[in-house]
Amino acid sequence: MELTFEDFEDGVREIHLAGRLDMEGADAIDLRLTSLAAVQRGFVVLDLALVEFLASIGVSVILRTARALSSRGGRLVLLSPRPGVADVLNRTQIDRIIPVFHDLATARAAALA
Amino acid sequence: MIFLGDRTAEQSFSADRTAPRAATDWFRMHAAALALPAERLAEVELCLDELVTNIVRHGGERRRLTFRVSLRQQAADSTVTVEDDGPPFDPLQAPAPLFTASLDDAPEGGRGIFLIRSIADEVRYENREGVNCVTLVFREE
Numbered sequence: 001m002e003l004t005f006e007d008f009e010d011g012v013r014e015i016h017l018a019g020r021l022d023m024e025g026a027d028a029i030d031l032r033l034t035s036l037a038a039v040q041r042g043f044v045v046l047d048l049a050l051v052e053f054l055a056s057i058g059v060s061v062i063l064r065t066a067r068a069l070s071s072r073g074g075r076l077v078l079l080s081p082r083p084g085v086a087d088v089l090n091r092t093q094i095d096r097i098i099p100v101f102h103d104l105a106t107a108r109a110a111a112l113a
Numbered sequence: 114m115i116f117l118g119d120r121t122a123e124q125s126f127s128a129d130r131t132a133p134r135a136a137t138d139w140f141r142m143h144a145a146a147l148a149l150p151a152e153r154l155a156e157v158e159l160c161l162d163e164l165v166t167n168i169v170r171h172g173g174e175r176r177r178l179t180f181r182v183s184l185r186q187q188a189a190d191s192t193v194t195v196e197d198d199g200p201p202f203d204p205l206q207a208p209a210p211l212f213t214a215s216l217d218d219a220p221e222g223g224r225g226i227f228l229i230r231s232i233a234d235e236v237r238y239e240n241r242e243g244v245n246c247v248t249l250v251f252r253e254e
Binding site: 020022023024027053055056057059060063064066067070084088091092093094096097098 | 130131132133134137155158159162163166169212213214215216217219221222224225227228231232
């Protein structure tokens with residue numbers, strides 16, 4: 001699992017994940033994602049476009065990240081999950097508590113809203 | 114790996130943290146054993162990943178543990194059976210997670226078994242002389 005990120009002047013941090021977010025994938029990114037979310041008023045777009053597979057252990061990582069951001073006045077939104085990944089977010093009802101968008105401009109606006 | 118027939122395959126694995134990926138990699142190589150369309154096979158793969166992750170998290174890291182995965186096609190039923198000799202665990206007895214609309218109240222875990230039960234057409238559990246045996250049955254939707 002690969003993780004890259006970019007910070008923008010408007011305060012949005014885009015984090016891009018690529019690969020399988022299963023047990024190994026979660027182990028590979030968990031600490032790094034936690035440290036990237038440990039900021040005051042962090043507005044993060046988590047780009048899932050290149051995530052091929054999402055298991056419940058990955059859902060827990062996303063949920064913890066969203067909670068960490070929210071507890072410091074920030075927000076997490078999700079961007080462009082593939083159909084299989086979107087199905088997991090839907091079945092676990094995570095998409096009811098962490099907004100999911102399919103275009104970057106709307107996702108960025110929602111992160112900052 | 115042993116082929117027991119045209120449409121049956123089985124494989125044993127060590128239950129370490131690489132096991133979910135090893136098992137799903139193997140599954141994709143042998144998914145043709147099951148008469149299911151690609152979209153349904155992807156859901157079977159997710160269920161297998163969740164079962165194996167559960168074995169690793171709840172028993173595999175304390176001692177050397179192995180598990181065996183079997184794929185079978187019997188008439189219209191595509192079955193995945195996972196057997197392990199870890200601590201007894203019946204997924205049918207696991208409570209469903211309480212879903213909420215609040216980030217703060219959302220439960221940390223419990224979603225893996227919920228996903229399996231929401232995807233598989235049947236989930237069966239037996240403890241055969243200390244061996245957990247979970248069979249998932251899938252049918253083409």
